[in-house]
Amino acid sequence: MIREVAIVGVGWSGFRPITPDLSYKELMYEAAVQAYEEAGIDPRRDVDSFVTVAEDYNEGTSIFDEYVPDQLGALHRPVQTISGEGIHGLAAAVMQILTGQFDVVVVEGHSKASNILTLPYILAFAFDPVFNRPLAVHPYYVAGMEMLRYQVESGTSHYECACVAAKNRNNALLNPLAGYGAAISAADVMASEPVAEPLTRLECAGHSDGCITLVLAAGETARALTDTPVWVRGIGWANDTPWLESRPWGEARYAQAAAEMVYRTAGIKSPRAEIDFAEIDDTFAYKELQHLEALNLCPPGAAGEWTAAGGTEIGGEFPVNPSGGALGQGHLLDATGLARVLEVVLQLRGQAGQRQIETAEVGLAFGWRGVPTTGGAAVILSN
Amino acid sequence: MSLLHRIEHPRDALAWEGDMPTLGRYTAGIAGEKFFRAIQEHGQFLGTVCPICEIVYVPPRLYCEQCFEHLDEWIEISPIGWVHTFTLVHLDLDGNPLPEPLPLAFIQLDGADGGLVHFLDEIDPEQIFVGMPVEAVFKDPAERKGSILDIAYFRPV
Ligand SMILES: [Zn+2]
Numbered sequence: 132m133i134r135e136v137a138i139v140g141v142g143w144s145g146f147r148p149i150t151p152d153l154s155y156k157e158l159m160y161e162a163a164v165q166a167y168e169e170a171g172i173d174p175r176r177d178v179d180s181f182v183t184v185a186e187d188y189n190e191g192t193s194i195f196d197e198y199v200p201d202q203l204g205a206l207h208r209p210v211q212t213i214s215g216e217g218i219h220g221l222a223a224a225v226m227q228i229l230t231g232q233f234d235v236v237v238v239e240g241h242s243k244a245s246n247i248l249t250l251p252y253i254l255a256f257a258f259d260p261v262f263n264r265p266l267a268v269h270p271y272y273v274a275g276m277e278m279l280r281y282q283v284e285s286g287t288s289h290y291e292c293a294c295v296a297a298k299n300r301n302n303a304l305l306n307p308l309a310g311y312g313a314a315i316s317a318a319d320v321m322a323s324e325p326v327a328e329p330l331t332r333l334e335c336a337g338h339s340d341g342c343i344t345l346v347l348a349a350g351e352t353a354r355a356l357t358d359t360p361v362w363v364r365g366i367g368w369a370n371d372t373p374w375l376e377s378r379p380w381g382e383a384r385y386a387q388a389a390a391e392m393v394y395r396t397a398g399i400k401s402p403r404a405e406i407d408f409a410e411i412d413d414t415f416a417y418k419e420l421q422h423l424e425a426l427n428l429c430p431p432g433a434a435g436e437w438t439a440a441g442g443t444e445i446g447g448e449f450p451v452n453p454s455g456g457a458l459g460q461g462h463l464l465d466a467t468g469l470a471r472v473l474e475v476v477l478q479l480r481g482q483a484g485q486r487q488i489e490t491a492e493v494g495l496a497f498g499w500r501g502v503p504t505t506g507g508a509a510v511i512l513s514n
Numbered sequence: 515m516s517l518l519h520r521i522e523h524p525r526d527a528l529a530w531e532g533d534m535p536t537l538g539r540y541t542a543g544i545a546g547e548k549f550f551r552a553i554q555e556h557g558q559f560l561g562t563v564c565p566i567c568e569i570v571y572v573p574p575r576l577y578c579e580q581c582f583e584h585l586d587e588w589i590e591i592s593p594i595g596w597v598h599t600f601t602l603v604h605l606d607l608d609g610n611p612l613p614e615p616l617p618l619a620f621i622q623l624d625g626a627d628g629g630l631v632h633f634l635d636e637i638d639p640e641q642i643f644v645g646m647p648v649e650a651v652f653k654d655p656a657e658r659k660g661s662i663l664d665i666a667y668f669r670p671v
Contacts, residue, residue, distance in 0.1 A: 151527035151529070152527050262630075262631075263662075265661055265662050267607065276599045276601045277599070280599035325615070326604055327603045327605075328601055376629060376630060376631065377627070380598060
């Protein structure tokens with residue numbers, strides 16, 4: 132990249148399935164204060180620009196972007212809200228620093244999912260209003276159909292998909308931030324109630340409330356602010372066709388395209404050899420496997436076997452979602468990808484406690500916007 | 515400085531309920547209009563062709579999403595296809611169990627590069643398989659409204 136960019140401060144609030152005590156503004160304030168204190172900055176003086184990610188329908192407020200400046204310390208400053216995945220917001224912040232016009236930029240994403248009383252209806256409302264929405268079916272049907280096609284094309288068994296959920300829920304037991312930790316087996320996962328066959332309840336991430344705030348700084352500023360900057364090596368994002376009628380169903384082409392860009396910008400030729408671990412969208416268990424293959428971290432069709440053999444466990448050859456992922460932490464709506472980034476940062480700083488990976492030098496985070504979308508974004512970080 | 519006070523009892527945590535008023539119109543568009551009129555009036559599927567990419571779009575579009583050319587070649591598409599993938603849905607939109615699992619499929623239509631997402635019926639859900647040949651069953655002409663629901667469902671051929 133044409134200018135060095137580092138993450139110099141992280142803050143979070145949550146993550147918990149419900150937060151009846153805190154408004155979304157207080158969740159944001161709590162995470163922001165922590166990030167600013169860690170970075171040793173005063174937002175009223177030192178931050179040049181703020182980027183947040185949010186969807187009006189998730190917030191229950193139209194023109195929601197107008198409601199973010201006060202709790203971030205962003206009054207009278209450049210502020211923008213992106214309706215995208217958290218890592219799309221990170222990409223926007225990185226680009227602002229790359230322009231040379233901004234040295235310190237803050238990224239924020241949050242979830243107050245527990246306040247959305249009709250979440251499946253909101254998701255169903257994201258479907259094409261003419262061709263798909265009239266069917267009025269629970270939106271996870273798209274995940275069930277994708278999962279089956281992925282299994283058919285890749286030869287992945289249901290057991291191998293269930294291993295992802297078991298691994299991530301067990302990893303979450305080691306993560307104080309995670310609300311969905313459980314000592315469960317793949318057999319437990321497969322035996323849970325069907326949601327949209329073959330997908331079962333324990334293969335779908337529950338939801339959490341929470342907020343993540345990151346402070347980014349340009350090279351020299353970053354070195355002045357901290358001894359442990361986490362460097363942004365590359366960033367990439369892409370969409371596939373939005374049409375259910377034209378998409379490939381078995382493959383995550385948005386992830387393949389985002390991967391090409393993130394590896395190109397990071398100068399990575401052999402991802403599996405040059406990256407030590409990854410935090411990858413696992414909104415549904417099969418998604419972790421499909422994304423691993425699309426991100427070229429294992430050969431096509433090999434992710435299931437690799438996972439079932441323990442290769443992606445914390446002590447395995449290539450740990451995936453040591454944080455517990457969305458299955459273990461709960462899905463954080465638009466902030467889910469930032470939770471993936473947060474874990475990569477904590478691992479690269481050696482602050483991941485019981486779940487610390489020993490040789491964590493380069494990590495990848497990948498976020499997906501969930502059903503019915505085909506949008507994904509990736510970032511590569513190093514210490 | 516962070517939050518110094520916490521609400522310590524759920525009874526003290528206030529919240530207000532409200533809904534989002536969203537009533538709108540969704541224009542079918544030139545391509546959508548032709549597609550739905552053909553279903554409504556003739557029980558027929560139409561698609562558009564990109565001669566450059568050799569892609570047949572169903573539902574039809576006026577542009578190719580691969581090469582971005584304008585498309586103006588229209589063809590009739592068979593109401594017969596096969597199950598590319600399917601699912602049995604067990605929950606309604608409120609998250610409650612459905613009385614019977616609901617079969618949905620992506621039906622790849624013969625002679626098209628795309629297909630349609632729709633219900634399957636007239637089959638035991640346990641008998642559905644990927645690759646199963648199916649055909650569209652249209653509603654009675656008098657009941658059709660120019661909607662995707664003018665297709666009642668797909669059934670095995
Ligand atoms: Zn074309």
